[in-house]
Amino acid sequence: MKISAKLTLLCALVGSISLSGAEITADNLAETPAAPAAAPKFSAAAEARVRALENFMTATKSRNRDERFSLFLEVLRDDPAAIPPRNYIRGMVDTRADARKIARPLLEISRANPNVPGLAALAGQMCYAANLPPAEYLDDIRGILDGVSEPDKLPDDEKNEYYNIIGAYSSALKQVRDYRTGTHYFESELDREASAYRSMLLRFAVDFEHFFSRYGKRDSRWFGLADSDRRAAEKRFEQLFTELESLEKDASPEELERNIDFYLSVGKPEAALRAAERLVKASQQPSNETRYAYVAIEAKQFDKIPPIVEKLSKIDGWKGVSQLISINSLIAQGKYDEAQKEIGQLKVPIARDEFTLKVLEAKKDYKAMRDELNAMEKRLSPGVDVDLANALRQLIVAEKLRDVELLNRVWKLLADTKQIESPDAANSVGYVAAELNVRLDEAAKLIEEAVKGEPDNYAYLDSMAWVLYRQGRYDEAQKYIDLALRASEQELARGVIYEHLGDILLARGKKAEALAAYREALDYAADDDFDPARVEAKCKKLE
Incomplete structure (x- = not known):
């Protein structure tokens, strides 16, 4: 008889099945009808690969996300070098909560298999996506980077994973604002002959120095004898960027x-x-x-x-x-x-509406923007209850104009159509109510529901802190603003959060700390919702 299709597949996939005796062929199997042959014995490695294959096939068929994550992790424990499960995991992770389910297990698997760059890259990326404290994984990433003496000689696929590890390392150092460790690493790595690897590393270094030229520490070192991190990064950034652009000629x-x-x-x-x-x-x-x-x-x-x-x-x-x-x-x-004249010549109505709003927002003509949004709402197709995006923009206008009537109208509209059950809608309504200092108890309940749905969302945590501040519950507000700062460490839109921190600290009688928070807020002037002039005025009152 012939070898079964299943055994043939396993032989091909495992490649290390040990059978006793002479080589067995289909012919001599047919000629030997005597006692049944002993079951083939698998090596431990082969068994692990078979188990990995079975788990992988089960995972791809499962509709349960948690089960899929668990099975893909089991696949990587049995076959750390397997690429498909890593790709599946990357494709499945949509939220910080997803990343948190797998970040630490992946880190453990990576620690047990330090010679698999792709696994280390995935672990680093998931740790960062999960917003784990960088102290948990920075040393692991650095150890893997230092363990490769000649990264420019890695095969292309491994080199790409190595770049991913560098990216995760750089991002984690930014998160903890550790400029010195990062700049020393890039300086030593760039001390090598020209190559495609060095050119890529130069790009990483430019990005790193640019970040710290904006967000590095301002205080000079060694009693003013050495540049601050920010000033050192500014100089280094310009130097490295000039070199990078010079490579562009070909x-x-x-x-x-x-x-x-x-x-x-x-x-x-x-x-x-x-x-x-x-x-x-x-x-x-x-x-x-x-x-x-x-x-x-x-x-x-x-x-x-x-x-x-x-x-x-x-x-x-x-x-x-x-x-x-x-x-x-x-x-x-x-x-x-x-x-506006050219906008009127556009043939597509939606394009005309959107560009009209863009003009009005640029002009800060929020009254006209309110009228335009109302007109857009009336032009909705029959049967459409409410356009959520339109409603959220109306809330922004209500905040800018301090229009409580508009807030209440949009609030009712979202409640009647049950769209307020969306975390974004609930948070937006609650935050604007807190800004306008109205319906604070209802606003707090809305924001609380949004936070329950996404407990790591820094915008929701900031909103919770702000409504508690408006209610005079300053100690509770401090708790949530601290959580918002922790959750937003990877973000650049932190101006409003630091301003809120300053307001809360000031309400708690901590003037010096409030002033420091306001000054920190000014580093994030690019935050769209942030008003630098308002914060500068607050600083002057405390100086």
Whole structure:
């Protein structure tokens, strides 16, 4: 008889089944009808791989997320080098809560298998996504990085995982604001011959120094004899960025695209524009012209826009794109009347509505914005109860105008349609009520429900702190604002949170600490909801 299909599959997958005696073939099996043969014996490694395969197949069929996570972890315990379960895990993790289910188990598996870079990369990424205290995993990541003496010689797939480990290490150091450890690491790693690896590492180093040039410690060291972390990072960033841009002369169009995005992310729009110019010269496609135009807007080089708009408007299928470029340029220049005229020429109603709102928001004309949102609501299709996005924008307007009537109307609308059960809606309504100092008990209940659904959401925790502050419950507010700060360590939009911290500390009689919190808030002036002038005024009162 022939070997069964199942055994054939296992042989192929495991590759280490030990059978006693001479080599067994299908023919001599057929000729030996005597006593049944002993069951094949698997090595421990082979058994582990078979078990891993069975768990993997079960996991892919399961509809229970927790069971799938558990089974994929078992697969990695039995077969740490397996790539498919790592990819499945990455694809499944949508929230911080998801990451927390698997971060620590993955870290344990990685510790037991330090020679598997892909596993270490996944563990580091999940620890960061779970917002675990970096102290739990920083040493593990650094140990793996230091254990590879020649990373530039790794195979490409392992090298890519190694880059992921560097990224996780850099992010964790940013989170704990440890500039010195990170800058020393990158300095020592960059002390090597030119290679593709060194070029990638240079990019990591530029990003790291840029972060600390904005958020590093301001206090100088050694009694003023040494630069502060922030000043040292500013100098190092400029030095490294100059070197990075100099490598661009032979870049491919794909590399130029990546460079444009990276340059914009580290606050270098002029360099991004130079890269975009090279991209257009290398490949004069309409998409590249469009890319160039939007980078020019970022760089405030508005004189470059009209020729691009004219060129694109003459290409079939690109007239609409040319209109959007022109409108965005006019809004960025503050030419709102001209922008509104061009908005009126757009053929798509939704586009007209959205750009009209964009103009009004840029002008800070919240009364007109309220009227436009009301008009949009009336134009909803029959049978549509409420557009949640529209309602949330109306709440923003209610806050800006301190319009309690509008708040109450939107609140009722969301409650009647049960959309207030959405955590975002509940939090937004509750926060605006706290800002306007109305219906505080109801607002606290709404925000509490949002926090129950997402206990690690820093925006919800901040809202809870703020409504408690409004209720005069300052000690409880302190608890929640501390949680919000911990949950937002990886975020850059922390200006309002630090301002709220200052207000709470001040209410508790801690003036010096409140002043320090307000000064910290000013580092996050890019936060869209943050008003630096208001916080500067608070600082002056306490200085």
